Amino acid sequence: MNIAVEHIATDQPPDDAKARDLDYGWQSGNQIELLENGEAYFPKVFEAMRAAQREILLETFILFEDKVGFELKDILIEAAQRGVKVVASLDGFGCGELSVSFLRELAEAGVAVQMFDPASKTLGIRTNWFRRLHRKIVVVDAAVAFIGGINFSADHLGDFGPEAKQDYAVQIVGPAVADLHHFALAQSGRQVRTRRGWRRRPQRPAPWATSEEDGLVRLIYRDNVQHRDDIEEAYIHALSKARTRAVIANAYFFPGYRLLREIRNAARRGVHVQLIMQGQPDVLLAKLAARMLYDYLLKDGVVIHEYCQRPLHGKVALVDDDWSTVGSSNLDPLSLALNLEANVLIRDRAFNQQLYESLEALARNHCQTMPEKRKPRLWLWRLTVGFLVFHVMRHFPVLTGWLPAHKPRLKPIESPAHDV
Template sequence: MSVAVEHIATDQPPDAAKARDLDYGWHSDNQVQLLENGEAYFPKVFEALREAQREILLETFILFEDKVGHELQHILIDAAQRGVKVVVSLDGFGCGELSPSFLGELADAGVTVQMFDPASKTLGFRTNWFRRLHRKIVVVDAAVAFIGGVNFSADHLGDFGPEAKQDYAVQVTGPAVADLHHFALAQSGRQPRARRGWRWRQQRPSAWTAESAEGMVRLIYRDNLQHRDDIEEAYIHALSHAQKRVVIANAYFFPGYRLLREIRNAARRGVQVQLIMQGQPDVLLAKLAARMLYDYLLKDGVVIHEYCQRPLHGKVALVDDDWSTVGSSNLDPLSLALNLEANVLIRDRAFNQQLYERLEILARDHCQTMPENRKPRLWLWRLTVGFLVFHVMRHFPAMTGWLPAHKPRLKPFKGQANER
């Protein structure tokens, strides 16, 4: 089965430019459910997809042709055949190995399949490494939304084996879903409907927090236009106001100076700061890069745990008793300076406590804690290499500008039936 590709957009989807200046605000009276790993995430998402009546918007970094991917494919085909409008946006790097037959079956059933920045291999290697569509968002009937770090692949299930990923996502219902729906429409190249009271802001709000702390949700995102630093700024603002506790569980931890400084400053003023890092990484460089920062943080009282049971893939954090964030953004140069990302901020005590309890179990039962006075062998050599690697990594996004000009594109796939 052949699959035709037609170019329709450059840099960003056409309607995304209209939404790029929008700062989504806080919404109250939402219900947010924590979903840990594929065992909790996939059943909830698949149930919502099976019950869809009008529309499914789905975007993901990775979709594999495994038991999870095939189940998703069958559900989407069934939805499209019963008249549901289905739009699937995939990343050209993360989904670059999908077969034409797999994509063609979706397209022939009426599913709109779009690939962000597809590229053929050159000498057996992929060249579309940077500025990836790294978001994981599902919106069904503009009534329920899912967002987090879980891809549609079997390696998010425990029965995958030792390499199964530890990860988190949330299910959101309530007024905040309207923003997630609007955002997903715009990013997929669809014209979002205007809503009463909609206002395009020229300046960003000065605060990232909400007055109320129950059921409050706000969508934040990162692009390469006018929202380059929104997720990083949200972390910095929350950390600068922390009074009691901070817990950050992040798969790829290599943030910039400002965020590192706020983490350290919080610990210095007596806040209990815990970081949960990868101890069994799926990318060894991630562990090596994070460990270069340990001494800087440990000496000021930051507690660092390494999760050793299986690869950590989560991107979550909490501050004090009511602020939390869950999403797709790591705290490394790729997520903070290149990729397209999305998180939700949550002000809700019950959710914060649930996330705290789950992370405490992770740290207590499945992690090793780094000693405060650790001094590894060859520490002077490690310090020198660490200094050089740190600065290379921090300037890595700017260094990508030395490469040939590259504008990511969103392209639709047309199945064989649509080519006739």
């Protein structure tokens, strides 16, 4: 049986000359809604998909065959059957366990499924760990968009249990949706057309909006070509301008020296800087790596909280009373130097305050705060194993750069007629 699933193996932009270098400026007049965890996110996304009339574009790192994944599949199939164009771009590693029957149902209904960088297992283990499609974007009818860190899996719901993730996304309605739509369409390899209401921003915009109005949104992303450090630069620029407060909640925290220095410098000049990190991580190495940076930051007044209720999966930040960012990018070597990521920058006071209140409640009620002066312990371990782990993590992107580069290809695959 020939299943209409396309495999993309590239960290390059599409070949379409009009979509090679996409830069998006600040768009005003947007309505932005914070969606915390799956309880807020999934109903909004599924409602928009059920109401779709023309098009659904979806990118996700993870799609599991659980109650969330099955509901998404049914919604996409129903939309395709009523004539809606549906394109689902999935990561070959994060979605590598999807069954043939699951994909077949989507394909037979007319859903265009694309898999980024798939790879067969070696000794039963998936080995394609690096350069992932890590974005989480949904655009419906070029009228409403969703972006953040939430995948389509039941572990983003509280009833999943102690391992349920704490995470964030946003719903956007307004002019910025045109940019998200154009970006998602271009990255899917589909033809990009200019229509009424769809806008492109080819200029390279300033990273900081100067307008005093609210509702400003700008899409930023990182690829492995011309936008390698856009997200990191946005953090650095915002922190350099911080005057009163900065809060960063990030699941995997091991940024580069420049960003670390900007966090420290903000605290030195009197900005109240708070970091919310994982206290119960799903990857132990992430916690160990982050803790190696604590002393460097604590001694200059940065307040560090560890979220201990369940795994933290969020990738959000705010500066002062109007700048915020929400998206898929962690602040670690994978996200900042290898993965394909996307965030939105937001200049909106009401949204900033809503995000601040949510993070403040998280820090106050469910976190432990690291003492400013920690007692030195296990010093021998920190001088040996700690030193090695620090430098392996720091130079990890360079090491992976020695691996063979991906080459662009897009082709249908043959699948067996029976389930596996």
